[in-house]
Amino acid sequence: MSTIDPALIALERALGSGRVITDPDVLASYAVDESEVPPHPPEAAVRVKEAREVADVMRICSEHAVPVTPRAGGTGRTGGAVPLAGGVVLAFEQMTRIKGIEEEDLIAVVEPGVVLGELHRAVEALGLFYPPDPNSLASCTLGGNVAENAGGPRALRYGCTRDYVLGLRVVTADGTELSVGKRTVKGVTGYDLTSLLVGSEGTLAITTEITLKLLPKPESVVTMMVLLPDLVSAGRAVTGVLRRGILPRCMELLDEATLAIVRPETSLPISEAARALLLIELDGEAGALETQLERAGNAVMEAGASDVLVARHGGERDKLWAARRELSRALRKRARYKLAEDVVVPRSRIAALIETCQGISQRSKIAMPSYGHAGDGNIHVNFLWNDPSEEPVVHAAIEEMFKAVIALGGTLTGEHGIGVLKAPFLPLEQAPELIALQERVKTLFDPKNILNPGKIFPSHVAKFHGAC
């Protein structure tokens, strides 16, 4: 009898027969997420149907000191949903209800298993708008979005998930059900535990219900594709648009190495001379957009743009976006191994960051195409390689890149979280006292360290995963 068996027996008793999954094939599907963390199958999984069951699981696992890893869409990029310590996976794929959309109050209440794209469709059908739009929106779910504070291109104008989470129902490590936050857009009663829990990567509490703020849906959207001769011009274009008082919903950048990969795969006219591409998207009242478009056009031409393409309607806009949306996959095809970092620098330092990356790439011979959310300085720097023997070189290149990011006033991750993969680098950004304080917060919420153990903190990760 394994040490986990008494817990599984208690779980089966509490939840009902057949509810505790131990089939190795099913468990294998819960062993990974969309990161490069190697598979770690859990010892059991429970597909919860309601908050009460989550409370039961946590109470029993707390009594037996069994690790619990919450899992929403499993689309995380840093290993947050990988059950490093084994134990029980708490899967939310059956908690998919949109419990309510309150049109007058601009609020939605959802379960953690709701797919983000489904929520977009539901609220947009009512003329409402939920801005966060990570690239995985067709499969990621709100529970994971909350755990990671998911962003996406529209974060430039609209912010990330945390900016829309008004309140949460959660279950704590010992199985206590709690409501934190509020149902109103304003409120300062007590400490903001809601914001603390958002982005805590499943290590402080388990979300069972999310109350989200909605916005009125913008009337019109227009997309511009801008070709530029170099990165410095692209940087000038980004700040030039903002300096004209325009706050686009998105400003996405593709660098030279990325363009070289995209060019043969797209029907878009991307000239050989273009060394940088910007996708700029504006939204708002239709009339105003034309004025803003003209001004944004002037700003990018002044910055040195060679071509500007404008798309006003759904289909045309999708065509401009297709290349951007498919980038992650297109890059993956180009090499056997790919690691994607999502660092952030102050937007004035984007050109400096990408030039630094080009230097690292030349010296290390590791391909490093970069693209991402230029408007908010959140750049996806990719590392592509084919030979496992290159891994130490890749690791050194990543570390050099992170050091450059910190020196430029940036941060390790804009939307993917620390998870497993970035934990070794946390001390590059944060002082030992700050890491220690966060570890004390973790212990306060989870004294037995059963909630998603082995994440975020270097010493926690090292226990299960080695030093990356």
Place this chain on the structure above:
Amino acid sequence: MSTIDPALIALERALGSGRVITDPDVLASYAVDESEVPPHPPEAAVRVKEAREVADVMRICSEHAVPVTPRAGGTGRTGGAVPLAGGVVLAFEQMTRIKGIEEEDLIAVVEPGVVLGELHRAVEALGLFYPPDPNSLASCTLGGNVAENAGGPRALRYGCTRDYVLGLRVVTADGTELSVGKRTVKGVTGYDLTSLLVGSEGTLAITTEITLKLLPKPESVVTMMVLLPDLVSAGRAVTGVLRRGILPRCMELLDEATLAIVRPETSLPISEAARALLLIELDGEAGALETQLERAGNAVMEAGASDVLVARHGGERDKLWAARRELSRALRKRARYKLAEDVVVPRSRIAALIETCQGISQRSKIAMPSYGHAGDGNIHVNFLWNDPSEEPVVHAAIEEMFKAVIALGGTLTGEHGIGVLKAPFLPLEQAPELIALQERVKTLFDPKNILNPGKIFPSHVAKFHGAC
């Protein structure tokens, strides 16, 4: 020799002679804020000049277990800056530097003593915008804004202080200097301690530097004054505007009792038939505003508005705002005693809340004019009375009002904080487990309970203040 003397001697040694203020006249000025909490003079005060000094004060006060109350502008409405437990007031009135405004990165770095209105002027001169605008903006300071998560009318479109705080430099209870957060608009490295500290009312750490996100300044602003025959029409007007896809920067409401006070003091044509007034303010690109204005006008007329006045320029707009800006003072003149609550309800329930208040007012014979931020449901419910013997009736009326707010899905405070005055009511909104969890967070950050003791938590407040 008092028990605090060894600490004061150590402080004088660390900071230099003459730096520890014990003059009773000066201490008396630090005994109150703009709330109704009775004066509690501290035993000493230090006007700090830099973070290093804050660290010295905290280290020494921690060693001697002396309470420390941080004080920024002293404009708080719930007693947050009143040194209930005596000890040392840490005054920030000399830390008033705007350390930098980075135009390209849309960031400002400020010390806690910077007056909000000064920051507005400095950034607007560069074509930039810092939205939070509490009514006290001419005297409140950024340190207090961060402690209370200050809002203001523009919160409807732009959010509150927390939405603009990217990072903080703080000193913890034991004197450790820490940087939390980031200098970029995005970033998910570790737990969001920044959001936890914002709004923690000086009970978790002391802020010494604030990094704020700025926006491009909106090109134009237009203000509408709308008169309505009743509250239900006003509620319909608010939701009607939002349902047309318009998100105004402000939608302020004055109820019938407030209008009765304002009418004789203003030159504005507010007819006797008007039972509710809305101030709606739109901002954005000039051309777009005209379209939005027309739509908003249609929405309020459809809701039953009798009159609509539009002001497009600074002076005219100020005239429409003057009555709203002066309300707090105008109400104060009407009675010997005034208490202002700032509850929030979902915006669809504003009419229900105000009708409930009218009922309480009729039964209790306490005048209860209400006004506030209708767009986000944050209503300032005032209680006016003249005879000290009425206090128990007022207290019962407040409790009845809070209970109604909670029943309507609302929260006790939208921007004033819990402080001293609202602490007795905290259990109306929050479960005992949630309050206990927050008390453990407090203990984690401040194990000796020396940081602004006697605030937020009912049992902490009761030690110094009785049961309100």
